[in-house]
Amino acid sequence: MNPVIALARAEVLQLLRNKTTAAMVLVLPVVFAAMFLFGPGAQDWDLAITMLLVGAQGLSVYISTTAAIAARRQDLSLKRLRAGELPDLAILAGVLSPFAVIGVAQCVLLTGVVFIAGAPVPDNPLGxxxxxxxxxxxxxxxxxxxxxxxxxxxxxxITTAPFFFAGLGGAIWALTTATPWATVLPGGAIAALVGGGDVLRPLASLVVWTAVAAALGLRYTKWDPRD
Structure with missing residues (x-):
């Protein structure tokens, strides 16, 4: 078995053993979906889809990834893995990939639920x-x-709160105003893409955020427990 896939499989097993993380990844996004689909304003489909995506990605990918890497560093798992043959990038890819796959699957599933509930098919599915x-x-x-x-x-x-709420705030900003500046924030970029407008500006924003965050994350990743 490919070492990265084996590491990812082990990460999934760790996730399922941790009830708090498993609930955050598997249960909370479903609760989030029910809140938007059956609460007031459920007919505002752009709002429903945007907030479902931003919320699911924030909970299942961002917060869970942060917690998982911090936990693996704290229990010295990362340090032990680094002592083996896998390069640093492969180790981090193995830890991150399960959350990314779950995040995509959840987003597809939740979006499908919204369409079943009556949302029209978007004019620009690529967005x-x-x-x-x-x-x-x-x-x-x-x-x-x-x-x-x-x-x-x-x-x-605590450490994930600023970016998580900035994502939600950016989405609301983009949904309630016509300013293109809202796409500077990832949440605003996602809202713009869901709304079916220009793809290039929000895509560029997401690419820049991903590239810069990944580069800084690789540079500042700590392998030993933090004080």
Whole structure:
């Protein structure tokens, strides 16, 4: 078996053993979906899809990735893996990939639920695909960066709050105003893509966020437990 795939498989088993992380990845996004689909304003489909994507990506990918990497560093798993033959990038890819795959799957499933509930098919389906894949990539990359400054899985509840709420705020900003500046934030870029407008500007925003966060995350990743 490919070492990265084997590491990813082990990460999935670790995730399922941790009830808190498993609930965040598997249960909370479903609760989030029910809140938007059955609450007031459920007929505002752009709002529903955008907030479902931003919320699911933030919970299942960003916060979970940050907590997982911090936990693996704290229990010395990362340090032991680094002593083996796998390069640093492969180790991090093995830890991150399960959350990225789960994030994409959840986004596709939740979007499908919205369509079943009556949402019209978007005029530009490509924008929705970019919103799902690009949003997951951004949240995984920023999760890696945030984990570098997170001492433990418990501390991730605090360190992830600014970016998580900035994502939600950016989405609301884009949904309630016509300013193109909202796409500077990942949440705003996702909202713009869901809305079916210009793809290039929000795509560029997501690519820049992903590239910068990944580069900084790789540079500042700590392999030994933080004080």
């Amino acid at each position: 929705l695909v970019v919103a799902i894949v690009g949003g997951v990539a951004v949240n995984a990359a920023v999760g890696l960066l945030t984990a570098a400054f997170t001492a433990s899985a418990e501390a991730a509840q």
